[in-house]
Amino acid sequence: MTEFKDFLYPQKWLIKASTGEKVTSELRLRIISGLIESGTILSENKLAAEFSVSRSPIREALKTLASENLIRLERMGAVVLGLTDKEIEEIYDVRLLIETFVFERLLKMETTELTMELSKIVEMMKIAIKYQDADEFSYQDVLFHETIIRSVGHSYILMIWNNLKPVMEGLILLSMRMRFQEKYEDFPRIVKNHELYIAAIQAKDRKLMVQSLHDNFDDVQGKVEDLWRSQQMLVKGVEQQND
Amino acid sequence: MTEFKDFLYPQKWLIKASTGEKVTSELRLRIISGLIESGTILSENKLAAEFSVSRSPIREALKTLASENLIRLERMGAVVLGLTDKEIEEIYDVRLLIETFVFERLLKMETTELTMELSKIVEMMKIAIKYQDADEFSYQDVLFHETIIRSVGHSYILMIWNNLKPVMEGLILLSMRMRFQEKYEDFPRIVKNHELYIAAIQAKDRKLMVQSLHDNFDDVQGKVEDLWRSQQMLVKGVEQQND
DNA sequence: ATAAGTATACTTGTATACAAGTATTATAAA
């Protein structure tokens, strides 16, 4: 598989990935961004030709995307579902659900090690902002929440997170790229929210946690149209931006 | 793929299924039941030989089971994780989490059609008991909860259910088979619990719902050792039982 | 012109072939 210049998904995150994983990540982001529109019928053969790959990794990708509700596999072809605003809200329902659950567990735990780790991540986020690295910032943002979820050691909550994560990551990625272009001033506030989250964990303060979580949602909750604009912009400027 | 006589998974549920789905369902149940022990290393080639199938459907099965936390894919071989008692409890954490969420939504909805549907399912459960059909009873039990979850139309809650369902189904299946052999007297109570659940939905009574849900968990919450016993019993008696 | 039937070009699901890499085992040397 040739590494296309016009890949939306960060190439450096895919260095060790198999072809199947690469295709999965790229297709996912194209669907989330709206570059591949809802209603489109995807065929394994056409995708294989487009990516210059055999059908094996394509099949793997389609199965994964179907489990993430981004496409629906049918007799002939996979129909793209994409993300409506309603579904983005639903994703945040689930995030609120599991992070609230996790927080309840944290209330009964030692959290010094966790907050240490989270502080480190926030430092990394600041560096990413300084160097205007949207992808790195997104990575740390996702890692922040994953670190919290992992810390309670609940394998089925983690399973839910693992199913949700790829789509979340895509949304955050597109949202942050847009912000770096258009709303750079947002970032200090986003960082502050994360610091608030850490404070809530340290103080074991339910209310503070839910509040900072809600604020965090608002930060990412760009409407789908915004993400689409963002994607358009990126595709147009991709010749210059990508090495 | 030959239809082995010693399949644990109900053959009639797999009539329209592809080879990949058949292998997935059978492997899953063997892992849950303990027939394939935790720590076992599964190789694609060996499984393909064992099931008289090519590696394609086996790969599909292993990917699915990995997403369900039943195995862990590694460089060489897939290591079986199975279900510990802790994990079974975690599954019920998640069920409680999503069914409670769903119930909150139901409080704001018209539920006459839903309760009608649920009553029908309970009738079916009674018939299954009458004819001592453990598999059919399990099917209706799973369908009962799925019907409730689907009724609120939340695609990401449904996604969680879809990820959880196969393992749930397996647990219920093994648990009910054991009960039909050893604790037949349990069933009237199980049916009553489901009727209580319906009443809770009709009355929009949170407390009643949580209570009946908890009771329902207790009914299925056979310890892993019990499931293993059940499986042993079934494998020994399989020549007579399966057609 | 329209309807029916056939041919063709798709589709997915499974089997097989191949390539690259890893663990193990056997062999050889110290």
Place this chain on the structure above:
DNA sequence: TTTATAATACTTGTATACAAGTATACTTAT
């Protein structure tokens, strides 16, 4: 006996081949 090296038998990931089935389009007959 122990260590190092080489050969072999595995492993997964990807490509390709094949089979069965479905939709489309074309051809033929009325």
